[in-house]
Amino acid sequence: MRRAYSRGLVAAAAASALLLSACGGGNDSGSSSGSGGSSSGGTLSIGFMGAQTGPNAQLGINISNGVELALEQHNAKSGVKQVKLIKYDTQGDPTQATNQAKKAVTDKVVAIVGPAFSGESKTADPIFEEAGIPNVSPSATNAQLAKNGWKFWHRVLANDDVQGPGAADFLAKTVGAKTVAVIDDQSDYGKGLADAVRKQLATDGVKVAVNDSINPDASSFAPTVNKVKPANVDAVYFGGYYSAAGKLVKQLRDGGVQGTFMSGDGTLDAQFITGGGAATNGALLTCTCSSAVGSTDPAVQKFAADYKAKYNVDPATYSAEGFDATNIFLQAIDAGKTSPSDINDFVTKIDYKGVSKQIKFDPNGELAGNLLFVTEVKNGKLAFLGDTSQAKPSA
Amino acid sequence: MWNDFTQQFWSSTIDGLTNGAIYGLVAMGYTLVYGVLRLINFAHSEVFMIGTFAALGALTLLGVDSPQSGLALVGVLLLMALIAMAVSGGTAVVLERVAYRPLRKRGASRLAALISAIGASFFMQEVFAIWKGRDQVSFPRVMNKDVLFNIGSGQVRNDKVLVIVAAILMMLALDRFVNTTRLGRGIRATAQDPDTAVLMGVNIDRVVMTTFLIGGILAGLAAALYGVFFEITQYNVGFLLGIKAFTAAVLGGIGNIRGALIGGLVLGLIENYGASIFGTQWLDVVAFSVLVLVLMFRPTGILGENLQRARV
Numbered sequence: 009m010r011r012a013y014s015r016g017l018v019a020a021a022a023a024s025a026l027l028l029s030a031c032g033g034g035n036d037s038g039s040s041s042g043s044g045g046s047s048s049g050g051t052l053s054i055g056f057m058g059a060q061t062g063p064n065a066q067l068g069i070n071i072s073n074g075v076e077l078a079l080e081q082h083n084a085k086s087g088v089k090q091v092k093l094i095k096y097d098t099q100g101d102p103t104q105a106t107n108q109a110k111k112a113v114t115d116k117v118v119a120i121v122g123p124a125f126s127g128e129s130k131t132a133d134p135i136f137e138e139a140g141i142p143n144v145s146p147s148a149t150n151a152q153l154a155k156n157g158w159k160f161w162h163r164v165l166a167n168d169d170v171q172g173p174g175a176a177d178f179l180a181k182t183v184g185a186k187t188v189a190v191i192d193d194q195s196d197y198g199k200g201l202a203d204a205v206r207k208q209l210a211t212d213g214v215k216v217a218v219n220d221s222i223n224p225d226a227s228s229f230a231p232t233v234n235k236v237k238p239a240n241v242d243a244v245y246f247g248g249y250y251s252a253a254g255k256l257v258k259q260l261r262d263g264g265v266q267g268t269f270m271s272g273d274g275t276l277d278a279q280f281i282t283g284g285g286a287a288t289n290g291a292l293l294t295c296t297c298s299s300a301v302g303s304t305d306p307a308v309q310k311f312a313a314d315y316k317a318k319y320n321v322d323p324a325t326y327s328a329e330g331f332d333a334t335n336i337f338l339q340a341i342d343a344g345k346t347s348p349s350d351i352n353d354f355v356t357k358i359d360y361k362g363v364s365k366q367i368k369f370d371p372n373g374e375l376a377g378n379l380l381f382v383t384e385v386k387n388g389k390l391a392f393l394g395d396t397s398q399a400k401p402s403a
Numbered sequence: 404m405w406n407d408f409t410q411q412f413w414s415s416t417i418d419g420l421t422n423g424a425i426y427g428l429v430a431m432g433y434t435l436v437y438g439v440l441r442l443i444n445f446a447h448s449e450v451f452m453i454g455t456f457a458a459l460g461a462l463t464l465l466g467v468d469s470p471q472s473g474l475a476l477v478g479v480l481l482l483m484a485l486i487a488m489a490v491s492g493g494t495a496v497v498l499e500r501v502a503y504r505p506l507r508k509r510g511a512s513r514l515a516a517l518i519s520a521i522g523a524s525f526f527m528q529e530v531f532a533i534w535k536g537r538d539q540v541s542f543p544r545v546m547n548k549d550v551l552f553n554i555g556s557g558q559v560r561n562d563k564v565l566v567i568v569a570a571i572l573m574m575l576a577l578d579r580f581v582n583t584t585r586l587g588r589g590i591r592a593t594a595q596d597p598d599t600a601v602l603m604g605v606n607i608d609r610v611v612m613t614t615f616l617i618g619g620i621l622a623g624l625a626a627a628l629y630g631v632f633f634e635i636t637q638y639n640v641g642f643l644l645g646i647k648a649f650t651a652a653v654l655g656g657i658g659n660i661r662g663a664l665i666g667g668l669v670l671g672l673i674e675n676y677g678a679s680i681f682g683t684q685w686l687d688v689v690a691f692s693v694l695v696l697v698l699m700f701r702p703t704g705i706l707g708e709n710l711q712r713a714r715v
Binding site: 194219220221222223225226227228229230231232233234235237238251254255258262263264279282283285 | 407410411414415418419421422538539540541544548550556558560629633634635637640642643644674675678679682683684686687
């Protein structure tokens with residue numbers, strides 16, 4: 009996902025991240041001084057790599073919160089090997105990631121949760137590959153990453169190429185749309201996503217009755233509404249971010265356009281509902297990330313409750329993925345694997361029911377099954393419906 | 404392409420006029436200040452932005468959280484407009500005092516005033532970004548958006564009628580004010596020749612202040628209508644709209660009050676027609692190409708710059 013977070017949020021996040029990274033720094037020096045002992049004796053160290061400070065720190069913090077929760081729950085059990093966490097703050101910067109990756113190698117961590125973003129994965133993973141340290145990314149979605157032939161790299165969510173076609177199939181099969189209007193905001197992300205939807209809709213035999221591109225900063229989307237209205241479409245798909253999506257859905261509904269409104273992970277934010285008001289009800293939003301909030305699965309509910317108890321906020325985007333990625337390594341360690349290569353062999357063959365999804369890897373490290381998840385806006389709230397095979401929209 | 408245009412002709416016309424009316428109201432602020440001071444007041448877009456937040460504040464103050472009807476609706480709309488107009492008018496006057504008058508008194512060049520305008524614009528944007536956050540803020544729905552009747556493919560909705568009618572009434576009132584009152588005569592005299600106007604006993608500070616006040620009041624009305632119609636605002640809401648309004652002022656003939664409204668309506672129509680023919684991604688391209696074409700053949704805009712020409 010490529011989205012710009014509002015600076016206010018980031019400032020708050022950066023402040024809290026400073027505190028976190030200060031603690032992380034303490035762990036750091038402790039472990040490197042005692043690393044001689046840790047390789048032979050009681051505790052093992054795993055690393056988290058991702059942004060803890062910088063402009064996109066909130067995503068990294070969502071993940072590291074999940075990681076810490078998993079470790080805390082593991083270490084509290086009796087008779088298990090204690091596992092320590094070392095945080096490597098990349099600030100979301102690929103150059104920093106290279107330095108931090110080298111540091112992780114010298115620290116002799118046995119596994120890495122991360123790198124969080126696609127850019128830093130590109131620069132850090134060759135180093136992990138050479139050192140033979142298994143790593144599972146909870147959030148990097150660039151499709152190219154799986155094509156490097158890396159043996160130690162995995163990710164617990166589907167890549168960017170899954171979202172567009174998955175959304176189109178969902179519109180065609182589950183929603184049962186026969187004619188669709190596809191609108192984009194002319195950004196790399198929005199247009200890319202909308203084009204993928206257009207292509208797959210054509211393959212599915214759905215008529216794309218209206219194609220249009222808007223300027224997301226404009227106040228009035230009237231020309232788009234006037235194109236969509238006479239076409240009488242069953243659904244409108246929008247590729248873009250939440251602020252434009254909120255305005256668009258409101259103007260479409262006021263203009264008398266019926267039919268399902270659907271968009272992608274750029275719109276999956278409470279701000280979409282704030283902007284669009286009642287018009288957002290029934291809107292469907294896809295993401296390759298899962299959501300722990302509002303699930304009916306007891307294990308997921310327990311995760312959400314524990315997370316909320318520890319951090320006083322609901323699990324956010326990628327928190328569940330961070331939790332799962334950590335638990336995969338802990339499974340390996342509990343099974344008696346302590347060397348990086350043994351852990352990697354274990355992880356490669358794992359079939360584990362995580363809180364975000366069933367986790368199984370393809371030989372190239374991609375998550376098997378290409379899961380895409382759907383969230384519906386119900387009564388002004390984001391309600392998680394599950395993956396595309398099980399999601400049942402109410403409208 | 405042409406099919407789309409004919410099919411969407413009436414709906415494009417109605418939306419074009421609605422957007423154009425808001426452009427026109429804001430454009431009048433640019434045009435008045437330019438007519439009197441020969442200054443492009445780039446901070447005018449922020450006067451509009453502050454008006455939208457004032458309108459929203461008025462709704463919060465009145466505790467409006469659901470659509471109103473009848474007399475209650477009229478009362479809410481009036482109060483909301485009055486508060487927005489007062490706040491925007493006040494902002495414009497303060498802006499003149501702080502950012503322009505000191506420069507004018509020292510005889511600074513117009514370029515310095517332009518930079519001061521840009522600085523004031525950034526200042527106000529950032530203040531609101533920090534105070535209100537950078538995400539968009541929603542208005543509650545004040546009036547139900549009912550379709551009154553249809554013209555061809557176009558739905559005539561009550562809120563669109565409100566915007567167009569309010570803008571035209573305001574333009575007529577302003578036109579009367581400038582052409583018939585004593586203060587209006589002062590404005591015209593200053594526009595024609597500031598030095599002679601001073602010799603004739605016109606208080607130029609008062610004229611300039613009034614000009615900014617009127618521009619601000621119009622922007623405040625535009626802001627209240629914008630809030631009712633689009634139900635959303637943001638710290639940078641004035642940016643794109645300000646550019647459009649400025650374009651409308653130039654298109655109609657900068658310095659010309661009637662030209663500002665006509666420029667706004669024409670710009671709104673061109674945008675919507677262009678978008679229906681070529682696709683919405685071409686909206687701005689079409690609008691600005693027409694601007695260039697008009698200026699090539701009529702450098703003074705559709706109606707010409709006639710606030711300062713003798714129409715006294």
